[in-house]
Amino acid sequence: MAPTRSASVRFAPLRSCLVSLPLALHNSLLGSGVAPQSVAVALGWEDADERSNTGRKGKERAREPQRVTVGWTGLPASASSAAAGVAGVGSLEIDPQFAREIGLPEGQTVQLQLLNSLPNCTTVNVSPVSADDWELLEANAEFVESHLLSQVRAVRVGQTVCVWVGKGRSLIRFSVGAHCWPCAR
DSSP states (O other), X not given: OOOOEXXXXXXXXXXXXXXXXXXXXXXXXXXTTOOGGGOEEEEEEEOOOGGGGBOTTSOBOOOOEEEEEEEEEEEEOOHHHHHHXXXXXXXXXXXXXXXXXXXXXXXXXXXXXXXXXXXXXXXXXXXXXXXXXXXXXXXXXXXXXXXXXHHOOOOXXXXXXXXXXXXXXXXXXXXXXXXXXXXXX
């Protein structure tokens, strides 16, 4: 596995579950001729919600580590995002609606790691999160079938993923179920 790097989260209207990487990492991948479709990125952070740090009796609890797997847009985070980042830490861009679904606030420092040697799955079990998501899926089933992989390239079990339909105006949320089967390395 690749080494872990830090990045500061910035929101950008990407309308996908993909991320734009810090410029230095982008340039390294580009220089190596790596195809964006082959890049999976593990993002990890500690839950920054102070309410989750205090138990019922007011005692301090350990913060919950969060982890998701995402794909790469093939683009670097914009220069304005890089300038807004924490000194010495590059910026990572993510769609604000997707970030909200996974509990990732803007400005949060995340640890990112490029993943390699992941299995390719022919089936991933997902289910709509709510009744509203089911309704949107029923009305846009063909679009979702055609565009899911362009908006979501990597997942982990239990993760929420999103698909934008209707020219990006509507969002369908899915929960990733049991393992992806069958897988080939």
